Amino acid sequence: MLDHRTAPYGAFLLRISLGVLFLAHASLKLFVFTPAGTSLALNRVGYGAMQLTGQMVWGPPRDREASLAVVREAVRLGINHIDTSDYYGPHIANEIIREALHPYPKELVIATKVGARRGPDKSWPAALSKKELINAVHDNLRHLGLDALDIVNLRVGDPFGPSEGSIAEPLNVLAELQAKGLIKHIGLSNVSRRQFAEGRAIAKIVCVQNHYNLGFRGDEAPTSRWGVGWGQSCTPLIRGAERSRTLMAGWGSSWLRGMR
Numbered sequence: 545m546l547d548h549r550t551a552p553y554g555a556f557l558l559r560i561s562l563g564v565l566f567l568a569h570a571s572l573k574l575f576v577f578t579p580a581g582t583s584l585a586l587n588r589v590g591y592g593a594m595q596l597t598g599q600m601v602w603g604p605p606r607d608r609e610a611s612l613a614v615v616r617e618a619v620r621l622g623i624n625h626i627d628t629s630d631y632y633g634p635h636i637a638n639e640i641i642r643e644a645l646h647p648y649p650k651e652l653v654i655a656t657k658v659g660a661r662r663g664p665d666k667s668w669p670a671a672l673s674k675k676e677l678i679n680a681v682h683d684n685l686r687h688l689g690l691d692a693l694d695i696v697n698l699r700v701g702d703p704f705g706p707s708e709g710s711i712a713e714p715l716n717v718l719a720e721l722q723a724k725g726l727i728k729h730i731g732l733s734n735v736s737r738r739q740f741a742e743g744r745a746i747a748k749i750v751c752v753q754n755h756y757n758l759g760f761r762g763d764e765a766p767t768s769r770w771g772v773g774w775g776q777s778c779t780p781l782i783r784g785a786e787r788s789r790t791l792m793a794g795w796g797s798s799w800l801r802g803m804r
Contacts, residue, residue: 579750582729584653584694590625591618597636602666604636615644619652627753629657629699630683631668638687646689655751656684657733659699659714668703672714681721696727697753698743701734705755711739712746719747 575588596611598604605611618626628637638656645652658680661671671680684693698715701707711732721727731751732743743749 579729581748582750584729584750585651586625586653587622589623590627591615591623593626593628593637593641594632596640597633600666601632602662603633605640608640611640612644615641619645619649624649624651625653625655627655627657628688629660630680630687631657631660631662631671634662635683635687638684642687642689653694654688654690655695655697655731655753656688656693657697657699657753658684658718659733670700672700674713674717677714677717678721681718681726685726692725693727695729695731695751696721697731697733697751699733699753700739701736706734706736706739708736708738711735711743715743715746722747 576585577588578585593615594601596605596615598606615626626641628641630638632638641654648654658677659670659672660668661676661680663669671677681693681696684696685691696718698711698718700709700711700714715730715732718727718730722730729750730747731753732740732749733753735743735752735754740749740752
C-alpha cells in the first residue's frame with residue numbers, strides 16, 4: 545500500500561510514485577488481479593489511509609483539505625483499493641474517505657480492520673470481544689457511509705507481530721456478521737501460519753495483511769512456505785529511522801496476491 549506521512553506532500557509523492565510506476569507499463573490491466581473466490585478486480589497498487597489523520601494516527605490532520613485532495617488524487621490516478629480502519633484517528637480516516645469520495649465509484653474496494661481500539665494514551669489495545677467486534681463493524685459502516693463492508697480484516701497479535709493463540713472466537717463473530725450481509729469478504733491481519741490455517745477452516749479468507757515491505761521482510765519466508773497465495777494488502781508499520789523510508793516501504797507492500 546502507498547500512504548503518506550505528511551498530508552501537504554502526500555499528493556505530490558503519490559503522483560510521482562504512480563507516475564513512475566505507470567510509465568513503466570503500457571496498461572493498468574497488467575496490474576489487475578482477482579482474489580480467489582471473489583469477483584473483485586483490484587489494481588495491485590492500493591492506498592493506505594492510516595496517515596490521513598494527525599500525528600501518531602490520532603486526531604484530525606493539520607490540513608484536512610490536503611488529506612481530502614490526496615484521497616481524490618489517488619482514485620483519479622487509478623487506485624481502486626483503499627485500506628483503512630475506524631480506529632485510525634479514531635474515526636478520522638474513514639470520515640475523510642467518505643467526505644472525499646462518497647458516493648463511491650462502483651469499482652472502488654474499501655478494506656477495513658477490526659480487532660483493536662485506541663486508548664486515551666494513544667495506545668493500540670486489542671478489542672476482540674464479541675461486543676467490541678460488532679461495534680467496530682457498525683462504526684466502520686456508519687463512518688464510511690456503507691450498508692456492507694467490502695473486506696474486513698481481523699487484526700490479532702501485538703504491535704510487534706503475530707502472537708500465537710486461537711483466533712476461532714473472534715473470527716466466528718465476523719463470520720456471523722458476514723452471514724447477516726454486513727461483511728462481503730473476510731481477511732486476516734498480523735497472523736501466524738498456524739492462525740492462518742485455523743482461519744481458513746472457519747471462513748473463506750480472501751487476503752492476509754501482515755507487516756511486510758522493502759525494509760521489513762520477516763514474513764517473506766513464511767509466505768513462500770505456506771503453499772497458498774498471500775494477500776499482501778498491508779500499510780507498512782513505520783517506526784523510528786524507518787520514517788524516512790515511508791515511500792520506499794509503501795512500494796514494498798503494494799503487491800497483492802489472491803488466496804487460492
